[in-house]
Amino acid sequence: xxxxxxxxxxxxxxxxxxxxxxxxxxxxxxxxxxxxxxxxxxxxxxxxxxxxxxxxxxxxxxxxxxxxxxxxxxxxxxxxxxxxxxxxxxxxxxxxxxxxxxxxxxxxxxxxxxxxxxxxxxxxxxxxxxxxxxxxxxxxxxxxxxxxxxxxxxxxxxxxxxxxxxxxxxxxxxxxxxxxxxxxxxxxxxxxxxxxxxxxxxxxxxxxxxxxxxxxxxxxxxxxxxxxxxxxxxxxxxxxxxxxxxxxxxxxxxxxxxxxxxxxxxxxxxxxxxxxxxxxxxxxxxxxxxxxxxxxxxxxxxxxxxxxxxxxxxxxxxxxxxxxxxxxxxxxxxx
Numbered sequence: 594x595x596x597x598x599x600x601x602x603x604x605x606x607x608x609x610x611x612x613x614x615x616x617x618x619x620x621x622x623x624x625x626x627x628x629x630x631x632x633x634x635x636x637x638x639x640x641x642x643x644x645x646x647x648x649x650x651x652x653x654x655x656x657x658x659x660x661x662x663x664x665x666x667x668x669x670x671x672x673x674x675x676x677x678x679x680x681x682x683x684x685x686x687x688x689x690x691x692x693x694x695x696x697x698x699x700x701x702x703x704x705x706x707x708x709x710x711x712x713x714x715x716x717x718x719x720x721x722x723x724x725x726x727x728x729x730x731x732x733x734x735x736x737x738x739x740x741x742x743x744x745x746x747x748x749x750x751x752x753x754x755x756x757x758x759x760x761x762x763x764x765x766x767x768x769x770x771x772x773x774x775x776x777x778x779x780x781x782x783x784x785x786x787x788x789x790x791x792x793x794x795x796x797x798x799x800x801x802x803x804x805x806x807x808x809x810x811x812x813x814x815x816x817x818x819x820x821x822x823x824x825x826x827x828x829x830x831x832x833x834x835x836x837x838x839x840x841x842x843x844x845x846x847x848x849x850x851x852x853x854x855x856x857x858x859x860x861x862x863x864x865x866x867x868x869x870x871x872x873x874x875x876x877x878x879x880x881x882x883x884x885x886x887x888x889x890x891x892x893x894x895x896x897x898x899x900x901x902x903x904x905x906x907x908x909x910x911x912x913x914x915x916x917x918x919x920x921x922x923x924x925x926x927x928x
Contacts, residue, residue, distance in 0.1 A: 595622060599635050599705045603681060610636040610672060611681040611705060614690065617870035618683065618706045620801060625655035632668060636675065642668055669697050681705065707875050712889035717869060718913055720802035721891055724760065725911060725922040728797040728804045731755040737769070737791060738810060744769050744782035751795055760797035764804060765872045768794035775809065776905040778862055778897065790816050790904050796872065803872045805893050806922065807909035819856075819898050819906045826850040826896040827908045830864060830878070834918035840882040847896040848880070856898045865893040868911065890914040891921070
């Protein structure tokens with residue numbers, strides 16, 4: 594179905610083929626995820642050119658034809674012999690590869706694959722749900738508030754627990770930080786004992802699909818005050834999500850709430866991002882994203898307030914868009 598949809602887009606734009614090099618895009622189309630490099634070409638007879646050391650895994654996993662990559666000129670000749678003149682490419686294609694193509698084809702950058710990946714199938718959502726379940730189970734088992742080890746050791750233990758519960762690995766570098774470092778949205782765990790508050794941003798990968806949650810454990814009166822504002826922005830943004838609205842409208846809901854409390858300049862990132870085979874996909878809940886929300890999208894909601902040199906609070910859940918937003922995982926059990 595994905596290939597058929599993209600072929601229809603190619604025909605509309607008078608392109609005969611679409612070149613993919615991103616690993617997760619190749620996996621999305623063929624079910625084979627390269628370990629070194631590969632070229633996937635979507636055309637009437639789609640094909641993957643895999644490196645020799647990947648041939649075994651490619652033949653095992655790929656749902657489309659696999660051919661051993663010999664050299665670039667051979668691949669170009671194959672395309673020309675099939676009558677390809679107009680070639681669509683991913684916007685992320687490296688320039689050196691583009692240079693090798695531009696003399697033989699009319700090149701056009703297209704986001705066919707990103708748009709196709711916006712809407713998740715039921716099986717994709719099931720994988721994200723399982724990844725979330727694994728990550729949340731590991732978090733509960735970690736029981737961070739009862740532990741005395743350093744941030745980096747606890748972050749390592751959280752990853753270990755996710756793997757023990759069925760994850761292939763973490764979906765991004767786990768953030769488990771405390772004290773003033775919580776005001777840094779992408780802080781790195783340090784070899785120091787926990788302070789307050791404690792912020793944990795973590796996720797698991799299951800069957801190739803990512804999960805993403807953030808929790809902040811607060812203690813002082815001021816920390817609780819900031820947490821309550823973030824929680825309100827989080828909850829109201831989720832309640833506002835409906836098919837037909839624009840992503841930027843959801844960002845505005847959470848941002849307006851935080852601004853009303855006087856912390857608008859302390860909310861220094863967007864409200865959320867899509868996820869799937871990659872931890873960051875499109876669309877996202879940001880001021881600049883006017884993508885119309887559709888059923889089947891899976892997007893995070895993660896407002897935050899960051900008080901430089903003091904502390905930060907972020908609360909993040911992933912939602913599946915149905916007639917309204919459905920939180921994936923057990924929110925209340927995680928607070």
